[in-house]
Amino acid sequence: MDVAIVGGGPVGLFIAASLSKMGYSVTVFEEHSDIGNPSHCSGLFSEHILEIVGEKERRGILKATRRAEIMAPDGSLLRIKSSSSRVYVVNRVEFDRSLARDAINNGAEIHLKERVKAVSRRFIKTSWGEYRSKIIVGAEGINSVVRREILVSPPKIIGAAQVVANYNYGEEDLVRIYVGNEVAPGFFAWVIPLGSDMAKIGLASYGNSWLFLKKLLRQLKAHPLSISAGGIPVSTVSRTYGEGMLIVGDAAGQVKATSGGGVYPSLKSAQCAVKTIERALESGDYSRTAMKKYEDCWRREIGKELSNAQYIHRQYRKIKDVDFNNIVRELNRPDMLKIINEYGDIDYPSKVVWKLLKKNPRLIKYTRIIARK
Numbered sequence: 001m002d003v004a005i006v007g008g009g010p011v012g013l014f015i016a017a018s019l020s021k022m023g024y025s026v027t028v029f030e031e032h033s034d035i036g037n038p039s040h041c042s043g044l045f046s047e048h049i050l051e052i053v054g055e056k057e058r059r060g061i062l063k064a065t066r067r068a069e070i071m072a073p074d075g076s077l078l079r080i081k082s083s084s085s086r087v088y089v090v091n092r093v094e095f096d097r098s099l100a101r102d103a104i105n106n107g108a109e110i111h112l113k114e115r116v117k118a119v120s121r122r123f124i125k126t127s128w129g130e131y132r133s134k135i136i137v138g139a140e141g142i143n144s145v146v147r148r149e150i151l152v153s154p155p156k157i158i159g160a161a162q163v164v165a166n167y168n169y170g171e172e173d174l175v176r177i178y179v180g181n182e183v184a185p186g187f188f189a190w191v192i193p194l195g196s197d198m199a200k201i202g203l204a205s206y207g208n209s210w211l212f213l214k215k216l217l218r219q220l221k222a223h224p225l226s227i228s229a230g231g232i233p234v235s236t237v238s239r240t241y242g243e244g245m246l247i248v249g250d251a252a253g254q255v256k257a258t259s260g261g262g263v264y265p266s267l268k269s270a271q272c273a274v275k276t277i278e279r280a281l282e283s284g285d286y287s288r289t290a291m292k293k294y295e296d297c298w299r300r301e302i303g304k305e306l307s308n309a310q311y312i313h314r315q316y317r318k319i320k321d322v323d324f325n326n327i328v329r330e331l332n333r334p335d336m337l338k339i340i341n342e343y344g345d346i347d348y349p350s351k352v353v354w355k356l357l358k359k360n361p362r363l364i365k366y367t368r369i370i371a372r373k
């Protein structure tokens with residue numbers, strides 16, 4: 001085969017669909033018996049994601065929203081209504097399956113219930129057999145087999161837990177975020193309404209995120225119907241290629257460390273992977289130099305935003321609850337809200353952060369306090 005892809009998540013399936021459409025022979029190996037399951041994701045997607053995959057109407061969109069509110073530790077609220085960008089609540093299982101259909105319709109093979117145990121140059125060993133492939137892509141998430149083979153350390157991971165629960169806070173199109181060290185140290189908690197009496201309630205944090213989530217569920221009096229847990233990379237790995245091999249998506253830590261959103265940066269990187277693989281298959285050059293073009297491409301496209309997000313994440317970790325309250329109060333001014341509503345973009349959060357700091361120098365005080373700690 002031309003390309004073997006380890007992992008049938010959004011990244012592996014998108015690459016499979018793109019390369020098989022060009023006529024290459026592609027096989028995806030997925031350890032589970034079902035595409036999309038088990039799902040850990042909240043399914044909060046930006047417009048940019050849907051632009052990359054196209055055909056929006058069949059990607060599992062449940063609803064669109066422009067409204068969010070952030071609750072500070074003292075209970076004060078920052079209400080945001082974006083005029084520039086919409087956020088979609090997506091059924092992630094449906095989303096992944098739509099990409100799998102694309103891949104199959106374009107001629108790719110998907111081997112379900114086939115776990116990849118080991119890879120080496122041109123060689124894949126699975127729970128069912130052995131295969132040869134010109135190129136191997138590691139798109140198997142945080143526990144990447146391909147990453148081990150190219151001798152790269154894993155990204156830094158924080159724990160996340162999520163439930164679907166019976167819960168209603170009265171506003172079906174409003175996403176709520178909770179910040180504070182008592183709620184979710186180092187990250188945040190979220191409530192995403194799924195209908196009038198159901199919501200996804202989740203949390204990522206340092207420490208035991210499941211214990212923090214249980215506490216929040218008690219406070220909200222929400223009753224979980226199903227539970228999932230996962231890890232979110234908050235750093236990118238040092239190298240994402242080896243001879244004839246690439247790692248993409250969570251395997252490479254291509255996730256925004258500010259929000260935990262991985263699908264957009266991963267798909268942007270997947271586009272780079274597709275271009276590099278196409279070039280390599282055309283020329284027959286699978287050397288490290290040829291594969292490095294992938295890394296140059298994704299670092300150019302999304303690398304700066306990812307490293308800005310990692311910087312903000314590191315500073316965010318140091319914010320005390322009293323500073324969270326003060327920051328929310330500073331942002332709750334009409335001129336600040338105008339900037340957030342106009343420029344807020346979940347895929348490029350650093351843009352709005354710099355604009356806010358410029359407009360309200362009092363905020364710089366908090367960044368200085370944080371930087372000193």
Ligand SMILES: Cc1cc2nc3c(=O)[nH]c(=O)nc-3n(C[C@H](O)[C@H](O)[C@H](O)COP(=O)(O)OP(=O)(O)OC[C@H]3O[C@@H](n4cnc5c(N)ncnc54)[C@H](O)[C@@H]3O)c2cc1C
Pocket residue numbers: 006007008009010011012029030031032036040041042043044045114115116117139140141142143145160161162202229230231232248249250251255260261262263264266
């Ligand atoms: C709680 C939580 C909420 C999130 N919410 C959002 C959100 O709202 N929006 C957003 O953009 N991102 C979100 N993310 C991040 C997002 O889910 C990931 O960034 C994204 O799924 C990465 O896609 P991927 O294809 O790289 O990996 P994955 O989605 O992890 O897919 C990897 C696939 O590889 C398979 N696999 C693993 N090992 C092997 C093996 N050895 N052999 C064969 N198959 C294997 C797995 O079964 C899996 O299907 C969230 C993450 C968590 C944990």
